[in-house]
Each structure stands twice: as structure tokens, then as C-alpha cells.
Amino acid sequence: MRPLAVLGGTFDPVHIAHLAVAWEASELLDAEVRLMPASIPPHRPPPVADATSRVAMLRAALRGQDRLGLETRELARGGPSYTVDTLAELRAEERNRPLILLLGADAFTGLPGWHRWRELFEVAHLGVLSRPGMTHDWPAELAREMATRQVGDPRRLHEQPAGKVVELMVTPLEISSTRIRDLLAAGREPRFLLPEALFQDAALLAPYRQDAQAVRAP
Ligand SMILES: Nc1ncnc2c1ncn2[C@@H]1O[C@H](COP(=O)(O)OP(=O)(O)OP(=O)(O)O)[C@@H](O)[C@H]1O
Numbered sequence: 001m002r003p004l005a006v007l008g009g010t011f012d013p014v015h016i017a018h019l020a021v022a023w024e025a026s027e028l029l030d031a032e033v034r035l036m037p038a039s040i041p042p043h044r045p046p047p048v049a050d051a052t053s054r055v056a057m058l059r060a061a062l063r064g065q066d067r068l069g070l071e072t073r074e075l076a077r078g079g080p081s082y083t084v085d086t087l088a089e090l091r092a093e094e095r096n097r098p099l100i101l102l103l104g105a106d107a108f109t110g111l112p113g114w115h116r117w118r119e120l121f122e123v124a125h126l127g128v129l130s131r132p133g134m135t136h137d138w139p140a141e142l143a144r145e146m147a148t149r150q151v152g153d154p155r156r157l158h159e160q161p162a163g164k165v166v167e168l169m170v171t172p173l174e175i176s177s178t179r180i181r182d183l184l185a186a187g188r189e190p191r192f193l194l195p196e197a198l199f200q201d202a203a204l205l206a207p208y209r210q211d212a213q214a215v216r217a218p
């Protein structure tokens, strides 16, 4: 059965590297891929843009293509968006379909700090996206999991519902939401680093503009 893969993130805002790596992952894995914004992302300060704004940006960014979808289930849930809870929900719906959690190499390195992280392997496979600046020198706990779970061929993830890890070597794009937020706050116009649709509606990027931040400040 064709796998379902989700790329969880804060998407504050979504940028072209998110889209490009998700697209490449869908090709490499031959999987349906959905971008999945966290309502309250664990382990980081609250996002600058609220969940409604981040979803509006994602909807605008995804318009005009049908390979990448949107998964909004974390927004409906209260409390921190723990990935293990989300994947358990998806697993209950998808039964034996292979599920794949996509995450950048930076996020993967931090996995041992996640809520009930070992249970993730029971409900999904992991697809680790290469990211510039990240060595693939995993912490010992992860290296131990990799020793038994890692496969080289992404298509091996079609063979069972969960439990494998694959590294996906995607085109290196040194773009981050942090950098984009800094540029916008400095009054810059980061065209071509963001999907063009985000510039077509001034309201979408307003949360990041310096004047908007000044208005919000106490
Ligand atoms: N340039 C990139 N290359 C590969 N993976 C990426 C890239 N940017 C983000 N990701 C991955 O996409 C997921 C969601 O990322 P997130 O929304 O945190 O974006 P970010 O650019 O890392 O944001 P921030 O700078 O705010 O931390 C994470 O798993 C992250 O590792």
C-alpha cells in the first residue's frame, strides 16, 4: 500500500525548503506527503504567527499542485502537539498502511528528548531529511536504534507499517524560518526564499513585520 508521510513542523513561516524537501521525499519514497503544522510545538518558544495564520500561509503555499497536502489534525487538539499522540491517531485510522514521520536531521538529533520517543517506532517509520550543516553523527541512543532499523532503499518502507529508518538525501537548501523571520523583521523582502503566493496577500506576512511586532509589544 502506498505510504502516508507527514512532515511535522512549526512552519513559522513555511519556506521553499520545506516544500522542496517534502516534494523530493514524496518522489524518493513514492508516498503521499502532508505538511502538518503543530498547534503548540513542544520544546521551543511559542511561534510568532498564530496557528490560523500559519495554516493560511501553508494553504497559499500549497495551492496549484496536488502532490503535497495539508494535515491539520494537531490544531484541533489542545495542549502541546506531541508527535507520538498524532501518529497514534493516524495509525488508528490507517490500520496497516505504512506511515512515515519525516523530519530534518536537526530534529532527528533531538529525538531522544521527545515525549515517549521510542514509541514512535511502533507506529511509524522515520524518514530523516538531510539538512545543510548537520552531520549524520547521531547521539548514542539514536545510533543504537539505527543499528537495527536503518535501511538504505526508501522503497523498503512499503514492506511493513512501521519500525524502519531511512536517510533521505535531498537537495541541500540552507534556508530556515528563523532566517526568514529575521529578514522580514529587518524590513527586507525575502522573495524566492518563500513561496511567491505569500507575497500576494499582505496580511499573510504581517505578523513578522517590525511594525507589527512593535504594535504587539507591551
Ligand atoms: N532547509 C531544510 N532542509 C531540510 N529539512 C528542513 C529544512 N528546513 C526545515 N526542515 C525540517 O522541516 C521540519 C519543520 O521545520 P520547522 O518548521 O521547524 O522549520 P525551520 O526552518 O527549522 O524553523 P525555525 O528556524 O523556526 O526553527 C523539521 O523537521 C525541520 O528539520
Ligand SMILES: O=C(O)c1ccc[n+]([C@@H]2O[C@H](COP(=O)([O-])O)[C@@H](O)[C@H]2O)c1
Residues within 6 Å of the ligand: 007, 008, 009, 010, 011, 036, 037, 038, 041, 042, 043, 044, 081, 082, 083, 084, 107, 113, 114, 115
Ligand atoms: O513529540 C514531541 O515531544 C516533539 C518534540 C519536539 C518537536 N516535535 C515535533 O517535531 C516537528 C518539528 O518541530 P520544530 O520545533 O522543529 O518545528 C513538529 O511537528 C513538532 O511537533 C515533537
